[in-house]
Amino acid sequence: MRTLVRASLSVALGILLGSGAAPAQSTPGPSTSVTDAAEAQQLVFLLQYVGSDYGGAVANGRIVDEAEYRENRDFAALIVERFGRLRSSMPPAKASPLEVAVRKLDELVSARADARVVKGVTEAAILLAVQAFDLRSFPRERPDPVLASRLYAESCTPCHGVSGGGDGPRAKELNPPPARFTDPARMNTAAPYLFYNAITLGVPNTSMASFSDSLSDQERWDLAFYLWTFALPRGEGAPPPPLTLSLRDLATRSSADLAPEVLRQAAARGQSIDGPRALSWLAHLRVHPPSLSHPQQQLARLRQDLERSVALVARGDTDSATDLVTNAYLAEFEPLEGELDRRDGGVRQRFEHGLIEFRAAVRRGDRQAALAIVQTLEETAGQAEQLLVPGGARKGPNTRLALVLLLMAAALGGVLLVWRIGKETGVG
Ligand code: HEC
Numbered sequence: 001m002r003t004l005v006r007a008s009l010s011v012a013l014g015i016l017l018g019s020g021a022a023p024a025q026s027t028p029g030p031s032t033s034v035t036d037a038a039e040a041q042q043l044v045f046l047l048q049y050v051g052s053d054y055g056g057a058v059a060n061g062r063i064v065d066e067a068e069y070r071e072n073r074d075f076a077a078l079i080v081e082r083f084g085r086l087r088s089s090m091p092p093a094k095a096s097p098l099e100v101a102v103r104k105l106d107e108l109v110s111a112r113a114d115a116r117v118v119k120g121v122t123e124a125a126i127l128l129a130v131q132a133f134d135l136r137s138f139p140r141e142r143p144d145p146v147l148a149s150r151l152y153a154e155s156c157t158p159c160h161g162v163s164g165g166g167d168g169p170r171a172k173e174l175n176p177p178p179a180r181f182t183d184p185a186r187m188n189t190a191a192p193y194l195f196y197n198a199i200t201l202g203v204p205n206t207s208m209a210s211f212s213d214s215l216s217d218q219e220r221w222d223l224a225f226y227l228w229t230f231a232l233p234r235g236e237g238a239p240p241p242p243l244t245l246s247l248r249d250l251a252t253r254s255s256a257d258l259a260p261e262v263l264r265q266a267a268a269r270g271q272s273i274d275g276p277r278a279l280s281w282l283a284h285l286r287v288h289p290p291s292l293s294h295p296q297q298q299l300a301r302l303r304q305d306l307e308r309s310v311a312l313v314a315r316g317d318t319d320s321a322t323d324l325v326t327n328a329y330l331a332e333f334e335p336l337e338g339e340l341d342r343r344d345g346g347v348r349q350r351f352e353h354g355l356i357e358f359r360a361a362v363r364r365g366d367r368q369a370a371l372a373i374v375q376t377l378e379e380t381a382g383q384a385e386q387l388l389v390p391g392g393a394r395k396g397p398n399t400r401l402a403l404v405l406l407l408m409a410a411a412l413g414g415v416l417l418v419w420r421i422g423k424e425t426g427v428g
Pocket of ligand 1: 157170178
């Protein structure tokens, strides 16, 4: 049934996207129009579908589902075409890597490449598109499961059912039937960002409509995370121990992708758990996500990653080191950029340039240069840390101490003054 949907979906998307008004090419350069952003979001949605569905079409270089495979090929071609329209409104430095990625994807899908490789390329392309068009791939605020459950009951149960099994009162009349959020295979390979896009854009040629007018952006994120409620095992007991996964990771990466990290963290605490347990912890975390990381924690992670990458360069593993710096830049520096810019544009710029230079040095395998740059970067990171103190003022503990000393001195001075005056006037 799904595959049938996909066939018509590709056609529908083609029509939908193809007939859209030509994007306003007002100002060339990095500022993108609203139309471009909307098209870029569609592009991301297509990439996400290939990333999550291709594994069901090809296994070990063989087609396991002919219809599904055809659709994935259609999608890959559509992605190249979509990109072609967007390219002219992108700065070349951002367009070229994305172009390489979408063309590679098309080639890989045609060649029935390994699903993991295909998924890796879709992920890289999504990151590039998100960056180039300034799309938001994770919520601004912590998703609220209480609010989401109310919204779900109001707007989604008629089709998806009270327990998310795709068996609401209207389900019988619908073809294709509504998605089942109880299906482990789907819930382990999808991510909230994909569901957010489905809720925002609708799924063409199905009864799944766009909720972008009736629900706010945050409400759509609330729902996208909440849907993992239905994937939780029944009578699921104690909540998982605190795990360090960012809201961004939980939003953009599937449970199957995140499970190894959960197993690693559990092992580091001396807990040995199995795969299904890791997946249920992840479902739990999506329904009860961690609060957004504190800017300073984020900065601390960034500094750790820089240190780790210097260590990797020292070991001669420049590929891993370069990946680490790239990821740290995207996941840890970028989210702070806006806030830093507001507080001190100079520090933001020095930080950014430092990171870019650092990455270049790491990539060259130039340990000496990397070490030199990382020292300057440390200084800038320290300045950034001061700027990001909640409240924004640069009141470090030292300033506070100085203030206390000053007050003490003033008080002492006052006492001395009173004492002197008293002595001179003979009162004391
Ligand atoms: C009129 C029926 C209907 C309503 C109401 C409805 N949906 Fe859907 N939904 C569907 C159908 C049909 C599909 C497509 C299933 C497919 O692709 O095979 C779908 C697909 C989805 C998907 C994509 C799932 C996937 O695996 O890719 C998400 C997410 C989703 N719906 C969430 C919601 C949420 C949240 C609400 C309430 C705000 C909602 N839907 C309301 C019928 C409905």
